[in-house]
Amino acid sequence: MTADASSVLNAAVERYYDTTLDLYEELWGEHVHHGFWDPGERPQGGAERKEAxxxxxxxxxxxxxxPAGSRVLDVGCGIGGPALYLAGELGCTVEGVTLSADQAKRANEKAREAGVAERATFIQQDAMTNTFPDESFDVVWALESLMHIPDRLAFFTEMKRLLRPGGTIAIATWSQKDGELTAEETKLVDLVLKHQVMPSFSSLEEHERLAVAAGFDAVSFVDWTENVANSWDPEFAMIKRFEKGRSLMMDLARERGVDVLGFFYAGPLMLKGFETGVLTYGAVRATKPVRA
Known part of the structure; x- marks a missing residue:
């Protein structure tokens, strides 16, 4: 992707999250990401979202x-939910970056409210053109943000630069099944990408290959598709509240632009993707080699 195309994509991602920030927070709270259940568990409704x-x-x-007390870079920090846990429960020092100025502002507000502002700070910055020195962090944390970055080999390479020797990269990401997709599967994936302002999906296996190619050690991944799929249950996702009020959706579109509608369209598409096995979800971890 050219620099101009990357700039256009970043602007679209920023606009999407600025536009939907309050919707996500109203429906889902501080965590704008999937929930996690044991296999076979079913969600009991929106009230359970925070727990999951x-x-x-x-x-x-x-x-x-x-490790507790780590210095962490949170790539795509959203409104700071995970960072507040890392800074609070684990005593980490967290620097969060996001393309959205509104998200950074809200995350800093939440850090102050939680009493961890001295350990958790958030700025508007592109993680791929960041201003951090080499070997600044013990951990790079990327929870559901890598899907917005088109050049994932460049991502792994840049994050390796930022990690201290022996440092860890921790990723949770939307993904797709490994191998070639059918035309129908490709159509579904393309619709999800369009509505969620993402350039592409990689398989979990491809993430592993890219981390190895970038020079990481101890690379592994885990498939959590079965654990997170309940996140798109219509009642649990709570999008039904808005779908039943079509006039409200149209009012939002007129007020904020049609991009906001992607928030509502994504749910049924993601549910279908998980049900058909086209879309997957998992975590990737890797370690920067220690110098001899």
Whole structure:
């Protein structure tokens, strides 16, 4: 992707999250990401969302082995939900970056409200053109943000630069099944990408290959598709509240632009993607080699 095309994509991502910030927070709280359940569990309704989304953060911490007290770069920090856990429960020092100025502002407000502002700060910045020195962090944390970055090999390479020797990268991401897709599967994926302002999906296996190609050690991934699929249950996702009020949706579109409608269209598409096995979800961890 050219620099101009990347700039256009970044602007679209910023606009999407600025436009939908209050909708996500009203419906989903501070965690703008999937929830996590044991296989076979069913969600009990929207009130359970915080418990499930909190658990996803804990699962990623455990899978990646995030040490307490780490210095963490949170790539695509949203409104700061995971960072507040890292700074609060684990005593980490977190610097969050997001393309959305509105998200950064809200995340800083929430850090102050939670009493962790001295350990959690958020700025508007493109993670791929960041201003951090080499070897600034013990951990790079990317929870559902890598899907917005088109050059994923460049991402792994840049994050390796930012990590100290022995540092860890922890990723949770939307993904797609490995291998070639059928025409019908491609159509579904393209619709999800369009409505969620994402350039492409990679398979979990491809993420692993890219991390290895960038020079990481101890690379592994886990498939959490079955654990997170309940997030798109229509009642649990709480989008039904708006779908039943079509006039409200149209008012939002007139007020904020048609991009906001992607928020509502994504749910049924994601549910179908998980049900058909086209879309997947998982976590990736890797370690920067220690110098001899």
């Amino acid at each position: 989304t909190d658990r996803l953060v804990r699962e990623l911490v455990a899978f990646a082995g995030i």
